[in-house]
Amino acid sequence: MTMEQWVYPSVYVKEDDFREGRVLYTTWQPRLFYAWDRGTAIGRFLAELKQGRIVGRRCRRCRRVVVPPRMFCEHCFRPNDEWVPLADTGTVITFSRCYITWDMRRLEHPQIPAVIAIDGASPGVGFLHHLGEVDPEAVHIGMKVKAVWKPADQREGAITDILYFKPMTE
Amino acid sequence: MGMRRVAIVGAGMTKFVRRALETGPELAWEAASRALASCDLRLSDIDGVVLGTAPDAFDAVHMKGEYLSDGAGAWRKPYIRTYVGGGTGVFSVIQGWYHVASGVFDTCLVVCEEKMSSHIPHPQGAFITIFDHILERPLGPNLLWIFAMEMNAYMNRYGLRKEDIAYVAVKNKRNAADHPAAMLGVRDITIKDVLDSPVLAWPVQRMDVSPIADGAVAVVLAADHVARRVTDKPVWIEGVGWNVDTTYWTNRDLSYPTYLEEAARMAYRMAGIKEPRKEIHVVEPYDPFDYKELHHLEGLLLADRGKAPEDAATGRFDRDNENHPDWLPSSPSGGLLGVGNPIAAAGLMKVAEIFWQLRGEAGDRQIPGNPKRGLAQAWGDLMQIGTVVILGV
Ligand SMILES: [Zn+2]
Numbered sequence: 001m002t003m004e005q006w007v008y009p010s011v012y013v014k015e016d017d018f019r020e021g022r023v024l025y026t027t028w029q030p031r032l033f034y035a036w037d038r039g040t041a042i043g044r045f046l047a048e049l050k051q052g053r054i055v056g057r058r059c060r061r062c063r064r065v066v067v068p069p070r071m072f073c074e075h076c077f078r079p080n081d082e083w084v085p086l087a088d089t090g091t092v093i094t095f096s097r098c099y100i101t102w103d104m105r106r107l108e109h110p111q112i113p114a115v116i117a118i119d120g121a122s123p124g125v126g127f128l129h130h131l132g133e134v135d136p137e138a139v140h141i142g143m144k145v146k147a148v149w150k151p152a153d154q155r156e157g158a159i160t161d162i163l164y165f166k167p168m169t170e
Numbered sequence: 171m172g173m174r175r176v177a178i179v180g181a182g183m184t185k186f187v188r189r190a191l192e193t194g195p196e197l198a199w200e201a202a203s204r205a206l207a208s209c210d211l212r213l214s215d216i217d218g219v220v221l222g223t224a225p226d227a228f229d230a231v232h233m234k235g236e237y238l239s240d241g242a243g244a245w246r247k248p249y250i251r252t253y254v255g256g257g258t259g260v261f262s263v264i265q266g267w268y269h270v271a272s273g274v275f276d277t278c279l280v281v282c283e284e285k286m287s288s289h290i291p292h293p294q295g296a297f298i299t300i301f302d303h304i305l306e307r308p309l310g311p312n313l314l315w316i317f318a319m320e321m322n323a324y325m326n327r328y329g330l331r332k333e334d335i336a337y338v339a340v341k342n343k344r345n346a347a348d349h350p351a352a353m354l355g356v357r358d359i360t361i362k363d364v365l366d367s368p369v370l371a372w373p374v375q376r377m378d379v380s381p382i383a384d385g386a387v388a389v390v391l392a393a394d395h396v397a398r399r400v401t402d403k404p405v406w407i408e409g410v411g412w413n414v415d416t417t418y419w420t421n422r423d424l425s426y427p428t429y430l431e432e433a434a435r436m437a438y439r440m441a442g443i444k445e446p447r448k449e450i451h452v453v454e455p456y457d458p459f460d461y462k463e464l465h466h467l468e469g470l471l472l473a474d475r476g477k478a479p480e481d482a483a484t485g486r487f488d489r490d491n492e493n494h495p496d497w498l499p500s501s502p503s504g505g506l507l508g509v510g511n512p513i514a515a516a517g518l519m520k521v522a523e524i525f526w527q528l529r530g531e532a533g534d535r536q537i538p539g540n541p542k543r544g545l546a547q548a549w550g551d552l553m554q555i556g557t558v559v560i561l562g563v
Contacts (some may be wrong), residue, residue: 002533003526004350006182006208008200010385011191023191028230036303046304066421068305074416094326094424096318098371102294102311110372113315115420125421128306128315141326159305 041069044083050157052149054086056121064122086120088147089168093117093124097136110136116145116165132164144168173271177397177404178263178561180209180390181522185351186510189287190384194229195241198283201386201515202243205279209390209400216390217275218248222262222282222514225253227296229288242281242388255300256458256550257412258282259387259517260557263546264410266391267559271407276393283386284512293382300552314379316553318371320424321461325373327425328476332373334483336364338460339377339507341482345489346504348534351519353510354381364460380458383510387518389525403529408543409441409560419552430469430549430556437545437558438471446471450560451541452527453498454520456548457505463487466547469556472498492538499537502527517548521559528563 017023038046041057045068048055056067059080064073066080073080095114099107112134117126131139132148145165155161182204184190184197192200198221206212221242226234235251242249254261259282266280286293297313324330340359347355359377367376397404413436415429416422434446443449455466464478473481485491487500503509503523506516524544526532543562549555 001531002536003181003522003531004533006180006204007351008182008184008204010184010187010197010200012185012187013189013191030230034303038304042304066418068302068418068420070418074418094319094323096315096322096371096374097369098312098315098318099368100312100314100370102298102313103291104294111310113309113311113319115319115424124423127420128309128311130309141322158308160308 041071045069046157049159049161050155052152054088054118054147056084056086056118058082058084065120066125067118067121068127084120086118090116090118090126090145090165092131092139092141092143092145093126094141095131095139112136112139114165129159129162130164131166133166174273175394176267176270176391176407177394178389178407178525179392179397179400179404180205180211181388181525182208183351183387183519183522184385186353186383186385186512188353188381188383190285194238194283194285197285197384197386198238198241198281201283201388202241202279202281205388205390211390211400213243215277216243216247216279217277218269219244220262220266220269220278220280221249221251222253222258222518223251224258224284224513225296227299228284228286228293238283242283243279254550254555254557256456256513257517257548257555257557258514258550259519260521260546260548260559261412262514262518263389263407263521263559264412264557267407267410270391270393276396278391279388280391280518281386281388282514282518284515285384286382286512287384314371314374316419317459318374320553321373321459323424324461324465330476330479333361333365334479335461335464336361336378337482338457338463339364341488342457342501342505342507345502345535346508349504349509352504352508353383354508355504374459378460380506380511383512385510385512385515387515387522389518389522403563405525405528405561405563407559408562409437409439409443411436411440411558413556414551415554417552417554419554424553426475427465427469427549427556429554430466430547431471433556433558434470437560441560441562443560447496447498450498450543450545452502452524452537452544453500454503454505454523454544454546455500456517456520457501457507458511460507462549463501463505466549467500470545470547470558489535489537502532502535502537520546520548524561528561
């Protein structure tokens with residue numbers, strides 16, 4: 001006796017079945033709008049970005065400096081203690097070269113998302129951003145990079161106030 | 171710990187398909203009714219029901235748990251829906267287990283359903299909302315980014331070769347050719363096919379990824395005294411474990427799944443397992459990507475850190491390679507890469523596979539040597555949760 005008998009033969013419908021009207025369906029296209037509060041820690045982080053600065057938070061008990069900042073230390077489970085100015089430079093700790101969009105369309109030039117460990121934060125601690133002004137094939141883990149900012153008058157207090165990070169010339 | 175022994179006594183599932191004619195409740199019913207039939211129980215024999223399914227955004231149906239409840243057999247019963255992302259399929263069994271182990275229920279039906287095809291043009295649209303809405307979504311991410319970056323971190327840390335990782339895709343798609351519910355079994359696939367497939371988000375290529383799917387799986391749990399009455403082949407839940415890491419995923423080392431090691435240690439402790447590599451005879455690690463199976467085998471302490479790809483290349487994880495000195499058949503079902511990846515249902519499929527393997531009912535996929543103990547594992551949320559179930563006979 002094998003498990004085969006306990007498999008229900010569900011019906012696989014193909015694209016043609018829909019196109020040719022053999023099966024029916026109903027569609028819905030939602031239009032949803034949200035306004036997200038940025039909160040205490042991220043609110044300050046974004047306000048600093050608008051000034052062209054990256055800041056983190058230090059916990060005096062475990063001595064971690066974290067970015068993105070939060071108002072509590074999730075390890076020590078207590079309020080963390082102070083704002084710390086960080087550099088706008090860092091190290092690529094991982095990255096990808098992405099050739100598709102979310103809906104699986106192909107991109108001619110890849111996006112290069114990366115996690116960048118920010119100088120001044122604890123080792124390996126950083127955030128997600130894009131890399132730019134770089135040959136995609138030349139990107140490597142350990143590469144030193146620097147933020148490229150939007151012009152000051154165009155910044156709006158958003159993560160996109162940094163356009164991307166680019167390699168630092170040694 | 172003052173808990174009752176709990177067994178799995180029955181299992182059933184639907185075929186996994188790219189797009190099913192059936193609705194979610196219909197899929198849930200198909201799997202649940204097969205599972206009940208497999209152990210000759212009726213719904214009236216079931217004390218409580220656990221349902222696992224992915225976020226409401228997939229279906230755009232609010233209260234998806236309630237939407238699916240009738241199909242899952244929950245009518246006028248204690249019922250709960252559970253969700254921990256990709257970890258849901260295995261976690262649902264854990265939740266069913268504590269319902270029964272605690273003494274609250276004698277029997278529990280556990281059902282996992284997923285219908286990913288409703289969201290068009292691609293369910294990735296629903297997945298985008300897992301990224302932080304203030305700091306990450308404005309960057310225009312897609313879901314593959316985080317997996318590609320985790321895979322890159324893993325490969326870079328240990329200097330791993332893409333071809334050794336690709337072997338997992340080959341193995342699993344071949345294994346799936348013998349699974350009657352599989353959507354992507356391919357007997358003659360080669361490593362070259364995987365390496366030649368289009369790059370999606372380097373290092374992830376088309377054939378490194380499991381296909382999205384519609385499907386459902388169900389298992390029946392019973393307390394010791396009921397289990398022995400229902401079947402002469404109860405499969406005991408010997409250990410369970412689960413653990414979550416920080417949601418600040420850009421603050422942690424992606425090359426090793428520490429949260430999974432914690433979950434595994436919890437499960438091994440409960441099962442009294444001291445040497446997992448000797449005491450686990452068959453394993454179903456979660457494999458939405460080929461590198462994840464290897465990453466997870468390391469986190470489960472079943473392979474040395476950074477060595478699982480090399481092990482795979484020696485055939486250590488093959489289904490029928492019993493002469494390998496460290497043989498550990500891995501994903502004999504064909505896994506998510508081969509059978510398909512309807513999120514929550516895929517995780518429960520892995521538990522069902524261990525159930526069938528330990529009962530000797532896996533048909534053409536049956537691994538030789540009468541395995542006595544197996545482990546199923548899933549992974550999810552923002553690459554941060556490990557869920558583990560150890561089964562034994
Ligand atoms: Zn602290």
